[in-house]
Amino acid sequence: xxxxxxxxxxxxxxxxxxxxxxxxxxxxxxxxxxxxxxxxxxxxxxxxxxxxxxxxxxxxxxxxxxxxxxxxxxxxxxxxxxxxxxxxxxxxxxxxxxxxxxxxxxxxxxxxxxxxxxxxxxxxxxxxxxxxxxxxxxxxxxxxxxxxxxxxxxxxxxxxxxxxxxxxxxxxxxxxxxxxxxxxxxxxxxxxxxxxxxxxxxxxxxxxxxxxxxxxxxxxxxxxxxxxxxxxxxxxxxxxxxxxxxxxxxxxxxxxxxxxxxxxxxxxxxxxxxxxxxxxxxxxxxxxxxxxxxxxxxxxxxxxxxxxxxxxxxxxxxxxxxxxxxxxxxxxxxxxxxxxxxxxxxxxxxxxxxxxxxxxxxxxxxxxxxxxxxxxxxxxxxxxxxxxxxxxxxxxxxxxxxxxxxxxxxxxxxxxxxxxxxxxxxxxxxxxxxxxxxxxxxxxxxxxxxxxxxxxxxxxxxxxxxxxxxxxxxxxxxxxxxxxxxxxxxxxxxxxxxxxxx
Amino acid sequence: xxxxxxxxxxxxxxxxxxxxxxxxxxxxxxxxxxxxxxxxxxxxxxxxxxxxxxxxxxxxxxxxxxxxxxxxxxxxxxxxxxxxxxxxxxxxxxxxxxxxxxxxxxxxxxxxxxxxxxxxxxxxxxxxxxxxxxxxxxxxxxxxxxxxxxxxxxxxxxxxx
Numbered sequence: 001x002x003x004x005x006x007x008x009x010x011x012x013x014x015x016x017x018x019x020x021x022x023x024x025x026x027x028x029x030x031x032x033x034x035x036x037x038x039x040x041x042x043x044x045x046x047x048x049x050x051x052x053x054x055x056x057x058x059x060x061x062x063x064x065x066x067x068x069x070x071x072x073x074x075x076x077x078x079x080x081x082x083x084x085x086x087x088x089x090x091x092x093x094x095x096x097x098x099x100x101x102x103x104x105x106x107x108x109x110x111x112x113x114x115x116x117x118x119x120x121x122x123x124x125x126x127x128x129x130x131x132x133x134x135x136x137x138x139x140x141x142x143x144x145x146x147x148x149x150x151x152x153x154x155x156x157x158x159x160x161x162x163x164x165x166x167x168x169x170x171x172x173x174x175x176x177x178x179x180x181x182x183x184x185x186x187x188x189x190x191x192x193x194x195x196x197x198x199x200x201x202x203x204x205x206x207x208x209x210x211x212x213x214x215x216x217x218x219x220x221x222x223x224x225x226x227x228x229x230x231x232x233x234x235x236x237x238x239x240x241x242x243x244x245x246x247x248x249x250x251x252x253x254x255x256x257x258x259x260x261x262x263x264x265x266x267x268x269x270x271x272x273x274x275x276x277x278x279x280x281x282x283x284x285x286x287x288x289x290x291x292x293x294x295x296x297x298x299x300x301x302x303x304x305x306x307x308x309x310x311x312x313x314x315x316x317x318x319x320x321x322x323x324x325x326x327x328x329x330x331x332x333x334x335x336x337x338x339x340x341x342x343x344x345x346x347x348x349x350x351x352x353x354x355x356x357x358x359x360x361x362x363x364x365x366x367x368x369x370x371x372x373x374x375x376x377x378x379x380x381x382x383x384x385x386x387x388x389x390x391x392x393x394x395x396x397x398x399x400x401x402x403x404x405x406x407x408x409x410x411x412x413x414x415x416x417x418x419x420x421x422x423x424x425x426x427x428x429x430x431x432x433x434x435x436x437x438x439x440x441x442x443x444x445x446x447x448x449x450x451x452x453x454x455x456x457x458x459x460x461x462x463x464x465x466x467x468x469x470x471x472x473x474x475x476x477x478x479x480x481x482x483x484x485x486x487x488x489x490x491x492x493x494x495x496x497x498x499x500x501x502x
Numbered sequence: 503x504x505x506x507x508x509x510x511x512x513x514x515x516x517x518x519x520x521x522x523x524x525x526x527x528x529x530x531x532x533x534x535x536x537x538x539x540x541x542x543x544x545x546x547x548x549x550x551x552x553x554x555x556x557x558x559x560x561x562x563x564x565x566x567x568x569x570x571x572x573x574x575x576x577x578x579x580x581x582x583x584x585x586x587x588x589x590x591x592x593x594x595x596x597x598x599x600x601x602x603x604x605x606x607x608x609x610x611x612x613x614x615x616x617x618x619x620x621x622x623x624x625x626x627x628x629x630x631x632x633x634x635x636x637x638x639x640x641x642x643x644x645x646x647x648x649x650x651x652x653x654x655x656x657x658x659x660x661x662x663x
Binding site: 049051052162163164165166168169172173175176179183186187188190191214217218221222387389390392393394396397398400401404405408410413414416417420421424425428429431446447450451484485 | 516520524534541546553555556593595603612619624646650
């Protein structure tokens with residue numbers, strides 16, 4: 001195992017790979033700092049550009065982006081009370097009051113060091129768990145993989161805070177779209193309506209670029225203006241004290257990192273839950289809970305440590321089972337597939353150098369991005385002053401041309417446009433997009449394993465109920481689906497009175 | 503009364519639209535062999551059940567409120583907003599850009615789109631708009647043609663397939 005780890009580090013520490021890692025970090029910081037863009041948009045835009053790269057270079061670039069986005073997001077959360085990415089919203093609660101008190105530097109310094117430490121703890125957990133995951137994954141057959149895909153979809157729908165029904169609907173929509181094209185198991189094409197381009201199914205990468213990059217740009221274009229109206233708000237003071245504060249509150253860092261690690265490993269739950277859970281547990285554990293929300297530095301440290309720790313552990317379900325932990329991981333999974341790396345049991349045994357290379361890239365990125373972030377705080381915050389009417393056409397051009405460049409097919413551009421409009425309608429009508437993405441990724445796997453399960457059982461559906469792991473997964477799925485009703489009954493004694501936002 | 507009816511109709515439009523798409527999908531699915539349609543049909547019927555629940559949840563009835571509170575509590579709190587002129591304009595700009603890319607190819611479409619966006623939406627001067635358009639095209643040309651060795655699409659009207 002040590003050989004593989006060292007081999008992966010050696011592979012990563014080449015000038016070319018370090019260059020891509022650095023480039024990924026800068027892009028990640030930039031996209032993290034601009035509210036509405038975030039890691040999934042950055043990865044979706046970069047995906048076609050990685051096509052000509054070696055897998056390890058592409059993973060270094062992606063690792064750089066994923067490790068740096070939270071740091072970029074925390075800068076705007078603290079300075080402008082506008083979280084760059086959704087999980088950074090918890091940082092606003094105490095980060096912005098600190099900035100208002102003239103302690104923005106303290107908050108940003110603390111966020112940077114909490115980010116770095118959280119990231120390291122998260123990736124260490126991956127190193128510890130991946131060898132175990134390799135053994136676990138071998139116990140899974142087609143029925144288990146089918147049910148695991150369904151479980152991934154249900155947990156993702158559950159995680160769409162308070163929108164279970166709409167999450168399930170968009171999951172179903174994603175599955176329906178994923179059935180388009182030629183089916184290799186049964187043999188025959190479906191829903192192509194004579195369009196040759198659709199024979200290979202809906203191409204994942206152009207669809208993701210549309211759902212994230214294009215949809216967000218349409219949204220930004222409708223909102224108009226700039227993210228920050230006030231250039232004077234972009235003011236920074238001393239940051240060194242903030243770095244020290246993190247070490248002074250090491251229990252908060254550790255608690256946040258552990259919460260992030262556990263939450264990150266559950267598919268679909270994601271960074272928002274991790275950061276807010278870490279924040280609320282820190283408030284509960286504090287001797288001075290009333291100081292939170294008014295500028296308590298622990299209110300910055302707790303969520304930031306959880307956000308970066310979550311990124312590392314979210315790799316576990318993504319790499320071991322091919323079930324992405326969130327939107328960013330779903331797009332990242334697209335990058336893996338683009339480079340011929342098929343997440344799942346085979347990848348754990350055959351692509352260990354790439355896997356550990358990615359883990360180290362994430363670790364390095366978390367560490368370095370925090371320091372680079374501190375150096376570039378001012379210019380990063382200035383990005384929020386760019387007029388959306390200039391930013392939108394530039395990003396759209398890169399998105400569309402990038403989509404075309406995947407395999408020099410103009411059909412990709414049309415597909416990206418269609419998914420861009422679909423994604424925007426989903427934003428507008430308050431339907432979660434993450435479940436569509438997860439369903440697009442899992443649809444093929446689910447159907448293949450569904451047919452294979454029926455083949456090995458001579459068409460009997462009992463195969464899903466008579467194996468212990470399958471049965472456990474069914475119980476979990478039913479438990480997840482009935483939880484809102486049970487919770488409602490427990491709280492109020494009758495259904496239908498679930499408190500909003502609970 | 504008419505206003506309330508219009509609001510209810512507008513509220514149920516997304517779910518109704520999805521329901522119609524799912525019914526059409528199911529109709530097409532039944533034309534395939536039993537093995538080929540097995541899973542799509544299962545998913546489509548589940549979708550119809552879920553969409554029926556969503557439609558009920560959007561009605562101003564006791565049952566509708568109960569379903570919302572149980573399965574969609576966040577949507578009850580969210581303000582319903584409907585498609586307006588700004589949305590249509592933003593979507594049409596993207597649609598226009600995609601059409602231009604297909605018809606006149608990447609170089610012309612990028613120049614036109616960035617120039618038009620900066621000039622008429624961004625209210626920049628002709629010179630600044632032109633400069634932005636040329637700079638964007640240069641970045642794309644350097645990135646894709648020079649670095650990645652990908653030939654940019656020339657457009658159907660200019661010889662593209």
